Amino acid sequence: MEIQELRNSFKEVDKNAWESENVGKVPIKVYANRNLLKKMEDDVFRQAANAASLPGILKYSYLFSDAHIGYGVPVGWAGAFDLEEGIISPGAIGFDINCGMRLIKTNLTLEEVKPKIKELVDALFKMVPAGVGSNSPQSLTALKSLSKSELKEVAEEGVDWALRKGYGTRKDKERTEEKGSLKYADFSKVSEDAFKRGKKQLGTLGSGNHYLEIQVVNKDFNKEIANSLELDMIKNQVVVMFHTGSRGFGHQIASDYIKKFIDYSAKNGIDLKDRQLAYAPFNSEEGQNYFKAMSCGINFAFVNRQIITHQIREAFKSIFKKTENDLGLEVVYDVSHNTAKIEEYSIENRKKKVIIHRKGATRSFGPGNKELSGILKRIGQPVIVGGSMETGSYLCVGTKKAEEDSFGTTLHGSGRTMSRVAARSVINPDKLLESMKTKGIYVKANSIVGLTEEGGSAYKDINEVVDSMDMAGISRKVLSLRPIGNIKG
């Protein structure tokens, strides 16, 4: 089908939910308002159509309101595959395995933090290494160069390892997707190069769109749910949000297996529409090896965010001279973006386990889901949506409708509108800094040029992408959050 014909075939089947004609084995389903749908690039649909032709794909090739071009499939995409007939593909997961968001609450208010924001951001900048090739924090000597057996424990145990080493609490684990540990992880499927890249990188932020932000609760859309999460209990409550993933470790796993799967395709006569979307049957030896290695990447990223959480707690304690308890530094939730996981859904009134790929997309489980515990069982899983450093972010919750309609998946962020090179030429660094200062945001970055790549105008309107999903009933808005301090790699 020609791309214009495909674009013209979309029909609105529900509020902000659009279905195309069948483009392979299944149609494409887009969750977005009319304006965002119209603005999505042609290649987004080409890539979603390629994914719709993959063996064993179920129901739809999904796009969300933040979708933009990716490698293999778009960022802001999801697809569920049959465990027997389906495939697994690194390109449909992403290079940065388990790139994700964590939100931490505090008991502090804007009035208490504002006078110390520079000191706080500077301390965090020092304690959470960011930028090109950054290594584990100086203060955490035990992490400076992990042995192979230590990294094996990290990769196979996930957050349990971090807890065992004193970097977190049981509650942190409860508030992490998959409780911070995938049992399928098998370090023997990870290459020597991945080990070498990852052994000095725990507790680091990275660069690009990875950031750490001090934010203030801006507006509530569901005070009851916010209060259940101990948020919005006090006026101008301060929270901490950050975005990072599995660093070089996860990237190496993805690079290694894309190459292996291209070889697998050649040997097995698979005609790939896009080499970046190379795959292997999920149940094949090659598919299982990647699944086990990728699960190591997922666990590594959970530990990375847990170590950063530890560093954030230490920074706040040293700046505010209070105990962790008094500061109320507790994890609200930790969500993953780039994953493939086995989950169970009801398809045509039958329970079925699927391998759900999410690339630049967030799990969105609703109230009552058996994977959720404590208060989350009543309110649904928190969905943390990071915006640009200028425009703010959102806290949402998952819905039953997402479980029924989109394999429990929703958007992950704003989605970019221009390339980094274009952003450098369009966004003036001095004006950007001035604008952020006017908005009351203190920024600490390695490079001002690098900072311009992440300016607000390089991204879609966060309000529009979040509202699109809210109106579609796939995730519900709880709070908007605005930045007051930002660290960029």
Place this chain on the structure above:
Amino acid sequence: MERYRLLKNEATADIAFIAYGKNLAELFRNITIAVSNIMILNVKKGGNKKITFVMHDKSLDYLVIDFINKIVFYKDYKNIIITDARIKIDKNFNLHCSAVGENVRNLKDNFLVDVKAATLHDFKIKKEKGLIKCKIVLDV
């Protein structure tokens, strides 16, 4: 002759560039210079760290991708930004690289963005009027 050119209107989330070379050795050298300049603002060629490696691939496409991934590997593993390289490639795609670089710590004030992988997305390599042109998209 231009060594490389960054592409403004491609790779929405990442960075795309075209590298040029009169021969493969020059192309790979210019790719090295492009990748280091994408990571570090106005980085100078040279440095006191020396790295030598050999690699082989069954096609030129994969040799380019694996070569960039090797540069990325040394950045993470040894904390060295490779800034220049002398390359030898034979007709069977055996590559020998003698590279020089700088410790990441010494360049931290000029960090731009961390290159994490080379991709096959929209990868192109062709020879036109005696000049080899190679388009590469980097995941950052």
